[in-house]
Each structure stands twice: as C-alpha cells, then as structure tokens.
Amino acid sequence: MFSSTKRSRFTPIALATGLIAAGLLSLSMTGTLSGFVASITNSTNTAATGAIVMEEKTTTGSLVTCTSTDSGTVSTNASTCSTINKFGGSTVMVPGTAVTTGITIKNTGTVTPSSFTMTHGASCTQSNNGSLNGTATDLCSKINIVITSGGSTVFSGTITQLAAATTVSTPGITMPAAPAAGASVPFTIVATLDAAAGNTYQGLAASLPITFTFTS
Numbered sequence: 001m002f003s004s005t006k007r008s009r010f011t012p013i014a015l016a017t018g019l020i021a022a023g024l025l026s027l028s029m030t031g032t033l034s035g036f037v038a039s040i041t042n043s044t045n046t047a048a049t050g051a052i053v054m055e056e057k058t059t060t061g062s063l064v065t066c067t068s069t070d071s072g073t074v075s076t077n078a079s080t081c082s083t084i085n086k087f088g089g090s091t092v093m094v095p096g097t098a099v100t101t102g103i104t105i106k107n108t109g110t111v112t113p114s115s116f117t118m119t120h121g122a123s124c125t126q127s128n129n130g131s132l133n134g135t136a137t138d139l140c141s142k143i144n145i146v147i148t149s150g151g152s153t154v155f156s157g158t159i160t161q162l163a164a165a166t167t168v169s170t171p172g173i174t175m176p177a178a179p180a181a182g183a184s185v186p187f188t189i190v191a192t193l194d195a196a197a198g199n200t201y202q203g204l205a206a207s208l209p210i211t212f213t214f215t216s
Contacts, residue, residue: 120211149175
C-alpha cells in the first residue's frame with residue numbers, strides 16, 4: 001500500500017514539469033515571445049564623381065574646336081591644340097598691323113571648377129619666317145598683345161612681358177571666374193606689330209605657348 005501511494009503522488013508533478021519544458025521549447029523555436037519591431041533599409045547609398053572637360057572654339061576666321069580629351073579619354077584630359085593660333089597666325093604683318101582672334105573656353109563637364117587659369121611658356125621664341133630675314137633679335141618685345149574677356153582686360157603688354165607675367169606681377173594676368181558646367185567664357189586676343197618696327201624686323205616670327213586650365 002505504501003509504495004503504490006507514493007507513485008500516484010509524484011507522477012502528476014513529473015508530468016507537469018515535462019509539459020512546461022516542452023511548451024518553452026516550442027515558444028523558443030516559433031519566436032512568439034518577440035516584441036514590436038520597426039526598421040528602415042537604405043538601398044541606394046551611393047557616391048559618384050563629376051567631371052571637368054574643357055572645350056576651346058574659335059569665333060573668328062575658320063571655326064575650329066579643340067577639347068581637353070582630344071588626346072585620349074577623360075583619364076588623360078590634357079591635349080595640345082595646334083589648330084588654334086591665339087596670336088592670329090598672320091605671316092604678312094607690317095608695322096602697325098593688328099590681328100584679332102576670338103575664342104571661347106567652355107566647360108563641357110558636369111561640375112564647376114574652383115579655379116580658371118592661363119599659363120604660358122617660360123619665354124618667347126623668335127624664328128625666321130621664310131627665306132628673307134631681318135637681323136633684329138627682339139621681335140617678341142615689338143609685338144603687343146591685348147587679351148580681353150567680357151569687356152575686362154585680362155592682359156596688356158608685349159609677348160615678352162606676357163611670358164614673364166604671373167597672376168601677382170605687373171602687368172599681370174586677371175582671369176574671369178571659372179565657368180559653370182555648360183557655360184562659356186569669351187576671349188578676344190589682339191596682336192599688334194609696333195608701328196616703329198624697321199626693316200630689321202622683316203621675315204621674323206614670334207611664338208609663345210599658352211595653356212588654359214580648369215582645376216576642381
């Protein structure tokens with residue numbers, strides 16, 4: 001009688017314990033104990049670069065266009081344009097002759113540069129033009145250059161002075177603001193041979209490279 005009563009007393013307790021454990025296991029597997037949830041996923045987190053590309057185009061004489069990508073792709077983005085002569089390219093100037101060249105510099109990229117500069121070679125180069133050549137050695141100082149943009153003077157002086165000019169010196173170079181994407185800046189360059197130049201300046205040529213640059 002004693003052993004039979006003892007089994008009937010503890011069997012319900014063991015059964016209840018088993019049922020509770022099974023219930024907890026079931027809840028942990030189904031996740032029904034989680035609380036309220038809210039979330040946001042940003043699926044378009046991107047960053048991209050813009051591009052600066054320069055276009056130079058003549059507005060007088062034969063229309064010529066050069067771009068900074070002519071020598072390759074935007075990865076290079078620097079080219080040499082030998083078909084645009086900013087000093088006019090005349091080979092028959094006489095004392096007092098003025099030759100005018102008009103160009104535009106356009107930003108064909110997608111962003112506005114932070115600066116716009118014009119630089120030049122270290123010195124003017126004099127050479128012979130044809131077979132009849134004078135003996136003068138300072139033609140570069142006898143050709144005056146006036147560069148204007150939108151009614152403002154960018155530079156005025158001889159080619160020799162232009163070669164020596166910087167943005168902080170006299171006569172100096174004062175550039176207009178960098179153009180926004182899609183905008184252009186006009187320039188007019190007038191080259192004039194000194195009216196007092198004599199026979200010794202015949203059959204000579206003067207040359208100076210000029211570079212326009214956008215910088216972001």
